[in-house]
Amino acid sequence: xxxxxxxxxxxxxxxxxxxxxxxxxxxxxxxxxxxxxxxxxxxxxxxxxxxxxxxxxxxxxxxxxxxxxxxxxxxxxxxxxxxxxxxxxxxxxxxxxxxxxxxxxxxxxxxxxxxxxxxxxxxxxxxxxxxxxxxxxxxxxxxxxxxxxxxxxxxxxxxxxxxxxxxxxxxxxxxxxxxxxxxxxxxxxxxxxxxxxxxxxxxxxxxxxxxxxxxxxxxxxxxxxxxxxxxxxxxxxxxxxxxxxxxxxxxxxxxxxxxxxxxxxxxxxxxxxxxxxxxxxxxxxxxxxxxxxxxxxxxxxxxxxxxxxxxxxxxxxxxxxxxxxxxxxxxxxxxxxxxxxxxxxxxxxxxxxxxxxxxxxxxxxxxxxxxxxxxxxxxxxxxxxxxxxxxxxxxxxxxxxxxxxxxxxxxxxxxxxxxxxxxxxxxxxxxxxxxxxxxxxxxxxxxxxxxxxxxxxxxxxxxxxxxxxxxxxxxxxxxxxxxxxxxxxxxxxxxxxxxxxxxx
Amino acid sequence: xxxxxxxxxxxxxxxxxxxxxxxxxxxxxxxxxxxxxxxxxxxxxxxxxxxxxxxxxxxxxxxxxxxxxxxxxxxxxxxxxxxxxxxxxxxxxxxxxxxxxxxxxxxxxxxxxxxxxxxxxxxxxxxxxxxxxxxxxxxxxxxxxxxxxxxxxxxxxxxxxxxxxxxxxxxxxxxxxxxxxxxxxxxxxxxxxxxxxxxxxxxxxxxxxxxxxxxxxxxxxxxxxxxxxxxxxxxxxxxxx
Numbered sequence: 001x002x003x004x005x006x007x008x009x010x011x012x013x014x015x016x017x018x019x020x021x022x023x024x025x026x027x028x029x030x031x032x033x034x035x036x037x038x039x040x041x042x043x044x045x046x047x048x049x050x051x052x053x054x055x056x057x058x059x060x061x062x063x064x065x066x067x068x069x070x071x072x073x074x075x076x077x078x079x080x081x082x083x084x085x086x087x088x089x090x091x092x093x094x095x096x097x098x099x100x101x102x103x104x105x106x107x108x109x110x111x112x113x114x115x116x117x118x119x120x121x122x123x124x125x126x127x128x129x130x131x132x133x134x135x136x137x138x139x140x141x142x143x144x145x146x147x148x149x150x151x152x153x154x155x156x157x158x159x160x161x162x163x164x165x166x167x168x169x170x171x172x173x174x175x176x177x178x179x180x181x182x183x184x185x186x187x188x189x190x191x192x193x194x195x196x197x198x199x200x201x202x203x204x205x206x207x208x209x210x211x212x213x214x215x216x217x218x219x220x221x222x223x224x225x226x227x228x229x230x231x232x233x234x235x236x237x238x239x240x241x242x243x244x245x246x247x248x249x250x251x252x253x254x255x256x257x258x259x260x261x262x263x264x265x266x267x268x269x270x271x272x273x274x275x276x277x278x279x280x281x282x283x284x285x286x287x288x289x290x291x292x293x294x295x296x297x298x299x300x301x302x303x304x305x306x307x308x309x310x311x312x313x314x315x316x317x318x319x320x321x322x323x324x325x326x327x328x329x330x331x332x333x334x335x336x337x338x339x340x341x342x343x344x345x346x347x348x349x350x351x352x353x354x355x356x357x358x359x360x361x362x363x364x365x366x367x368x369x370x371x372x373x374x375x376x377x378x379x380x381x382x383x384x385x386x387x388x389x390x391x392x393x394x395x396x397x398x399x400x401x402x403x404x405x406x407x408x409x410x411x412x413x414x415x416x417x418x419x420x421x422x423x424x425x426x427x428x429x430x431x432x433x434x435x436x437x438x439x440x441x442x443x444x445x446x447x448x449x450x451x452x453x454x455x456x457x458x459x460x461x462x463x464x465x466x467x468x469x470x471x472x473x474x475x476x477x478x479x480x481x482x483x484x485x486x487x488x489x490x491x492x493x494x495x496x497x498x499x500x501x502x503x504x
Numbered sequence: 505x506x507x508x509x510x511x512x513x514x515x516x517x518x519x520x521x522x523x524x525x526x527x528x529x530x531x532x533x534x535x536x537x538x539x540x541x542x543x544x545x546x547x548x549x550x551x552x553x554x555x556x557x558x559x560x561x562x563x564x565x566x567x568x569x570x571x572x573x574x575x576x577x578x579x580x581x582x583x584x585x586x587x588x589x590x591x592x593x594x595x596x597x598x599x600x601x602x603x604x605x606x607x608x609x610x611x612x613x614x615x616x617x618x619x620x621x622x623x624x625x626x627x628x629x630x631x632x633x634x635x636x637x638x639x640x641x642x643x644x645x646x647x648x649x650x651x652x653x654x655x656x657x658x659x660x661x662x663x664x665x666x667x668x669x670x671x672x673x674x675x676x677x678x679x680x681x682x683x684x685x686x687x688x689x690x691x692x693x694x695x696x697x698x699x700x701x702x703x704x705x706x707x708x709x710x711x712x713x714x715x716x717x718x719x720x721x722x723x724x725x726x727x728x729x730x731x732x733x734x735x736x737x738x739x740x741x742x743x744x745x
């Protein structure tokens with residue numbers, strides 16, 4: 001990959017002037033034939049790819065009201081043009097949401113509309129050529145499907161839906177992306193994105209039990225495949241080994257321990273993430289969701305709780321009931337599924353957790369709203385619970401908290417830059433540049449309020465920030481899990497050691 | 505009378521294209537399944553809440569307001585003025601004129617200017633804002649030109665070259681009751697009507713579909729209740745499941 005410069009942080013954030021083709025060199029590694037075929041896609045670009053792609057587009061239009069309405073409805077008002085973090089970080093006009101949509105829309109117009117068939121020059125319609133296909137592959141892999149543009153669109157046009165459709169079309173003509181398709185294959189085969197088999201998982205969690213006991217003197221269990229447990233915890237597999245994810249997992253375990261509930265992880269469904277959403281595949285997404293249902297049935301649990309993972313929560317909250325439901329075999333007194341933050345916050349509100357805020361006094365926190373949680377899901381009973389509940393947990397565990405600027409949090413939040421299937425080293429340049437708006441907002445609260453750490457509830461956000469924050473002059477340990485803060489603050493019954501507050 | 509016949513035929517043709525084209529498009533939107541819950545959150549958790557959200561979107565352009573104040577200002581002024589102008593024009597289609605259409609008349613005149621000003625503002629942005637210039641196709645410019653032409657010729661009839669409004673109304677009522685009357689042969693009027701008919705003809709084949717489309721946008725019209733109520737569309741059932 002070419003060398004590149006990390007963007008300078010400008011305060012206030014500046015809207016860049018157009019820098020044509022600034023990112024046209026950035027394409028992800030293509031999926032190998034084996035990765036493609038494992039998902040039932042052609043191994044390489046098929047001979048009649050143009051016809052096949054247009055047929056597939058027609059099929060998707062007939063199956064998705066969103067795609068049909070979004071293809072027709074755009075008036076090119078420009079409201080979205082300065083909203084995408086990848087545009088703000090690169091200035092490449094094809095990273096303006098409407099221009100990204102137009103890569104597909106111009107083909108839609110050419111083959112599916114009267115105006116585009118007879119007056120293509122008038123309405124910007126274009127044939128599907130090899131150049132257009134290459135543009136699709138390049139720029140639909142510079143969209144993290146974060147939906148920020150859709151918040152501002154007067155018609156709610158969601159570029160995520162369009163980039164999912166484009167990736168689905170490309171998969172079906174043999175032009176898939178290595179990162180996503182390889183990972184989806186691993187989930188089907190082994191049960192998680194990392195390809196972590198059952199013995200390794202058991203071993204890892206036993207190691208964590210020892211760590212907790214050494215730290216606190218309390219035996220806190222992290223059970224695997226325990227039949228008859230009340231709760232199935234489904235969490236991103238990064239929680240099992242990556243930093244700071246694993247500190248969050250320790251936090252969940254301590255909360256479950258203090259709540260006195262029985263819980264388990266499943267090795268069969270040892271992954272909350274559902275990367276099939278990124279490639280827009282209903283079928284693949286359903287297969288992964290059904291693993292979770294099967295695990296819940298096999299283990300005989302009463303509840304399903306999801307760990308900290310952004311798009312996993314979107315799929316779980318919005319789609320799982322549709323894809324693999326109804327979940328009438330679970331206890332209907334609890335939300336199906338429930339987010340770990342909902343679970344913890346309920347306990348805090350009932351006063352059932354003893355939290356020593358002083359143990360987090362070496363940190364001053366801010367909170368990064370993860371895009372898929374913020375704009376694609378909910379927590380709690382009322383709209384916006386996905387914003388208030390994680391903040392309530394942080395404030396219950398920490399004395400020092402400052403939000404970032406209002407136009408960069410809640411539903412206006414900026415993506416971390418690594419979502420939507422982009423969290424791969426072959427896309428490090430676009431990931432780094434796409435993080436610029438978030439880094440700018442963070443720098444403001446660092447400078448003005450002495451914020452030292454940013455908390456998040458998404459495995460992708462955490463991995464992405466660990467990687468790119470050093471490029472912006474922050475430490476990789478400045479990103480923390482929300483349940484890491486809980487883990488620090490929580491006072492376990494019978495705890496012998498006093499201070500377990502060290503983060504680094 | 506030849507001119508009257510030409511415009512009468514054009515009128516029926518344009519109305520037919522507009523009505524049938526739009527109805528077919530709305531039917532397509534309504535029948536195409538929405539397989540998954542994809543409201544942009546935070547979203548209302550009840551159907552009544554969705555009605556409120558949609559009303560704020562359609563009446564105040566709430567999302568556009570959040571996005572860009574200039575585009576919102578010009579866009580909202582244009583649409584609000586267009587509504588007033590259309591209501592004012594009802595007096596040419598009703599006999600006796602509905603009482604409230606009388607109330608609208610004075611506002612409708614100012615609205616004509618506001619409409620032209622809003623359109624001009626939107627068009628200026630297409631040239632002056634680099635990002636908007638980049639995304640504009642010839643049709644985006646021509647659409648604004650068409651609407652500005654309609655507004656300008658309308659205002660000309662009010663302030664520059666009056667047309668025979670009584671004959672015009674007789675012509676229009678004749679169209680509605682199939683009792684055809686001659687049309688006043690004023691060039692400005694003929695251009696004004698011609699542009700309006702053209703607008704109606706291209707409506708179902710253009711981005712003007714945003715008008716019905718906004719009501720079918722799953723990002724805006726879905727209730728946020730996937731855990732409480734299972735969303736399932738049979739057409740999307742995967743074989744073997």
